[in-house]
Amino acid sequence: MSSIESDMQNYKELLSQYLQTRDEAILYQAEQFSKQSIQQNISPDEIVNVHYEALEEVMPNMGERVRDSFQFLIETMIAYGLAYQEHQVLREKQIELRSEIGVAANMQETLLKTTVPSDEKVDIGVKSVPAKEMNGDYHHFIKDEDGNIGIAIADVIGKGVPAAFCMSMIKFAMESFSENEINPQRVLDSLNRVVGRNVEEGMFVTMFYGFYDTTDHQFYYSSAGHEPCYILRYDTGEFEEIDAKGLLLGVSGEVSYEERQVDVRSGDLIILLTDGVTECRVDGRFIEQEEVLDIINQFAHLDAQGIVEGVFKYFERLQDFQLRDDFTLLVIKRKD
Amino acid sequence: MKGTLSSVVIKQEWDIVGARQAGRQVSQDLGFGSVDQARIATAISELARNIYLYTEEGEITFEEVRDIPKVGLKIIAQDQGPGIKDLSAVMRDGYSTSGGLGAGLPGVKRLMDHFDLESDENGTKVTAIKWAR
Numbered sequence: 482m483s484s485i486e487s488d489m490q491n492y493k494e495l496l497s498q499y500l501q502t503r504d505e506a507i508l509y510q511a512e513q514f515s516k517q518s519i520q521q522n523i524s525p526d527e528i529v530n531v532h533y534e535a536l537e538e539v540m541p542n543m544g545e546r547v548r549d550s551f552q553f554l555i556e557t558m559i560a561y562g563l564a565y566q567e568h569q570v571l572r573e574k575q576i577e578l579r580s581e582i583g584v585a586a587n588m589q590e591t592l593l594k595t596t597v598p599s600d601e602k603v604d605i606g607v608k609s610v611p612a613k614e615m616n617g618d619y620h621h622f623i624k625d626e627d628g629n630i631g632i633a634i635a636d637v638i639g640k641g642v643p644a645a646f647c648m649s650m651i652k653f654a655m656e657s658f659s660e661n662e663i664n665p666q667r668v669l670d671s672l673n674r675v676v677g678r679n680v681e682e683g684m685f686v687t688m689f690y691g692f693y694d695t696t697d698h699q700f701y702y703s704s705a706g707h708e709p710c711y712i713l714r715y716d717t718g719e720f721e722e723i724d725a726k727g728l729l730l731g732v733s734g735e736v737s738y739e740e741r742q743v744d745v746r747s748g749d750l751i752i753l754l755t756d757g758v759t760e761c762r763v764d765g766r767f768i769e770q771e772e773v774l775d776i777i778n779q780f781a782h783l784d785a786q787g788i789v790e791g792v793f794k795y796f797e798r799l800q801d802f803q804l805r806d807d808f809t810l811l812v813i814k815r816k817d
Numbered sequence: 818m819k820g821t822l823s824s825v826v827i828k829q830e831w832d833i834v835g836a837r838q839a840g841r842q843v844s845q846d847l848g849f850g851s852v853d854q855a856r857i858a859t860a861i862s863e864l865a866r867n868i869y870l871y872t873e874e875g876e877i878t879f880e881e882v883r884d885i886p887k888v889g890l891k892i893i894a895q896d897q898g899p900g901i902k903d904l905s906a907v908m909r910d911g912y913s914t915s916g917g918l919g920a921g922l923p924g925v926k927r928l929m930d931h932f933d934l935e936s937d938e939n940g941t942k943v944t945a946i947k948w949a950r
Binding site: 526527530533551552555556559560563566567570571574 | 851852855856859923924928
């Protein structure tokens with residue numbers, strides 16, 4: 482209250498000085514005054530009233546009509562004042578909500594943490610970055626007792642909080658499978674049933690599951706409607722698509738997924754990705770798939786982590802550092 | 818010490834103006850300044866519009882309240898309409914303003930010093946008080 486009164490005094494002095502001098506410096510002080518008022522949550526109707534009261538002292542002979550016109554102006558400003566106050570409250574709520582989502586995102590990160598297996602035969606690199614705070618992409622590694630590696634990469638259609646919830650469920654379902662049951666077809670068959678039972682209609686999940694046999698370097702894989710993946714052949718420098726037929730998870734209860742296999746030769750690079758990589762948008766257009774492969778090729782001489790970091794940096798910059806969709810790129814390079 | 822100063826029946830849109838007029842008169846008599854008068858009038862508008870838009874008929878009553886040494890104006894808006902189902906939702910910011918309908922009940926709460934809301938299937942009663950400075 483007292484601060485409003487002292488501001489009021491201040492305003493009156495500024496006003497009378499300005500009316501005498503028309504000095505720019507006074508206008509600058511008026512600008513400072515309005516900034517202070519905003520900080521103190523003083524609404525526009527109060528400022529109009531302050532002006533009116535100051536004017537009454539500075540110009541005591543103000544006519545009745547002018548007085549009435551101020552009443553009119555104050556009346557029309559009341560709704561603006563309310564809108565302003567509501568805006569302040571909503572802004573505070575937004576900050577609160579943001580910090581809650583931040584906490585949830587941290588929890589999700591901890592929850593979905595997976596360790597990239599280190600292996601003397603294959604080199605694995607992965608980069609997963611959410612478009613918003615929470616990630617609707619998912620990847621997971623598992624190593625069985627013979628040293629073979631199971632790799633899952635999945636994408637919930639949609640992003641943000643609902644997608645993240647769905648991902649957490651997939652993670653717990655995957656954990657319930659035993660370590661020696663990491664056969665791609667079987668994993669997707671079981672997951673399909675879990676998703677069908679627990680996810681509302683209209684939420685879809687795609688997943689690519691691969692199993693790398695480190696003894697004879699065969700890569701077995703199944704796909705539930707996931708983005709096609711690739712293998713870059715070291716000797717020819719050509720990309721081959723690795724894709725298997727299969728419906729998205731949860732669409733139909735009784736589905737048996739196709740399983741395929743590919744022979745991995747020395748120096749070959751397996752590339753698994755989500756549509757955040759291939760559907761990267763630049764200036765309103767989707768970039769071509771060849772462009773994505775070209776970029777991967779440019780970094781292919783690096784180690785696995787170097788490749789994914791390099792590709793991510795390239796696309797991040799291309800999209801002006803604002804990802805439109807969650808981005809996950811995972812590569813497996815046969816060493817010897 | 819309190820007493821009814823006046824009351825206005827709200828049935829048609831122009832009754833809103835009548836309620837504002839009556840509210841302005843009593844707030845002037847109680848010594849409210851011009852900004853507070855404008856705030857009270859806006860609050861009355863919101864309450865009267867709610868009655869006009871959502872119910873057949875209602876009434877706005879003005880009472881003088883005293884809490885020595887303060888003097889204030891109590892506005893009671895009462896109707897026999899269908900009631901408000903989700904009270905928390907209508908009191909949430911952004912619920913009514915987003916549709917451009919006005920300040921809504923949260924606006925009334927802001928404009929006044931005290932605010933209370935009761936509603937069931939037999940009607941709604943809003944009580945609001947503004948203290949003169």
